[in-house]
Amino acid sequence: MNSLFRSFFIFLFFGLFFGCNGQKSETIKIGAILPMSGKMANYGKSSQAALQAMLKVINVERSQKGYPLMELVVEDDKMEVKGGVSAINKLIQKDKVPAVIGPDASSIALGVAPIAEANKTVVISPASTSTDITKAGDYIFRTILSGEYEGKIAASLYNKLYAPKKLVIMYINNEYGISLKNSFVKNIDKSIPLKEISYDEKEINFSSYLTKIKLAGDDVIYLIGYNEMVQIYQQAKELDLQVKWLGTAQMGTQTLIKQIGSSADGTIFPFWELNVDQIKKTNSQFYSEFAKLSGGMELDAFAANSVDALLILNDIIKDNSKISGEEIKQKLYNIKNFNGITGSISFDANGDVDKMTVVKIVQSGTIVTYR
């Protein structure tokens, strides 16, 4: 029995010794909370592939400079707030990461924010647009434009191009949809006849909503949604609904446009600089790696925003393997005109990103800049 105990303690001692030694190998762990399952899983998978691809490129540079390598710990939030909360707790307590990229959904980012704030861990969301994120805490940043800003641009597009035509806002009934809708409404001329239609996340049949829009003779639909926009566009076409479409930055995903087909043509939406063809040329190493890891997926807007978050963290951390969340936070506020793959990036005093917006239009199934 004694020998058994002795062997156990020796084993434990060596285990601890090598365990500690492993941590001293000085890789810098960064967390990522992504929707790897659930309705938005395709976004999560594409972001993960993009992050891993860019990490490979970054680590090659780092090893050349003699910097410690970076490591990415990816957790699945299952597109649920409780999933996000368990993920952030695990990343903070077990992996002890100073910064996390994600979550995508605004509601999950808002659930994660107080925990990150209390533990002085930086959170950079690549996709949360809710206006509430602005005031979610000092440690909460985002590389996507705030819904407040996006709604304002969409409203100005309507004012400039379509006013005073009859307008319907069709939006998904969640944090993302409501906050974008509110910001849009705030910036629309009050005299405009305006209708609002909300739908639940699980709905797939929109024929009664679209019939109502058709029969009312509405002219413009501002559509705020996720993947279910595929059905909405298709069912609108089947009903021969002749309207002008205003879209959100979600429309900047080529995969989604491909799924919708020709029905998406003519949709105008605010977006930012994301020229995939140019990235293929200037970051060929990254893109070929991404193509390999993603199995041929197109680089979407959220994945590109995640990559920018990683590039900024890499730039801030440099060779400081002991960097704390607090230091990263301070340095993030000083980021001005960082050259990312989605254009020039700066953060304001609330951690919201400031980057140039461009108006895009879908033409024959491809996204082009609107002139």
Added chain:
Amino acid sequence: MLSNIQVVINILVTSALYLLVSISFASIYYPVKYFHIAHAAVITVASYFVFLFANQLLIPFSAAVVLAIALASIVGILFDILGYRPMRKKNLASLTYLIASLGLYVILQNAISLSFGDDTKVINTAEVTVGHEVFGAYITTVQILTICVSLILFIAVNLFLHYTATGKSIRAVSSNPELCNIYGISSNKIILIAFALGSALAAVAGILSAMDTNMTPTFGFNLLMYGIVAMIIGGVGSTRGLLAGSLLVATAQHLSAFYLDTKWMDAVTYIILILFLIWKPLGFSGKRLKKVEV
């Protein structure tokens, strides 16, 4: 006037789908007398089978549909053999079946999510085009198919139940399973046939719905709920009442969307259900409601 035609078309398409779901549910409910909620997963799994065969394994679409209906039928049979039959032997309360059935639903729905993902899947890969014009309103080919298939199957099931020996046995077991056993009709065998028939019908409903509006792993549940409401309103025990029930539910949903607000569609459905349960518990058919457990 034109406006009304589009609403009428929407009502017809929706009621055809509810009719098919309610016949499929009723053909199992009448003989077993408990709520087989896992039926929702059968509706869903059939369209995912089509997706697997036609879109991934590239089997011709019509063959994929036949194969999917057959497999969904087998899933229904397995539910009975592995899930409910051992419970029937122990003579458990019907609430136990309901809970077991919910469990079976969750298992199968999660299996679908894990295998195919939660995002929307498309089985109808044909180019989306403007529907056929009918007096200024529009209807797609799939929607016409839904109405025709639903009516044909409704008539066929009615004929089967009333004019074939097996159909009569199903009605006999629905009426009194113990007496059937005494007369030499094996109620277990008849229930198994009912599960096969109901699941095949559910598969057809699921595939038609997915061809029209695409699919997610949970789409079968909502469809089943409306089918059950149509069955209760139509009058449990009456197959013809299902037609009236489905029409009423679909009409109420589309008219409330049109005249009130689209947010009222679900609420109005359940308000009608509650009103029927209070004022006309026997449904349209007026037949005695022997036992309804929710």
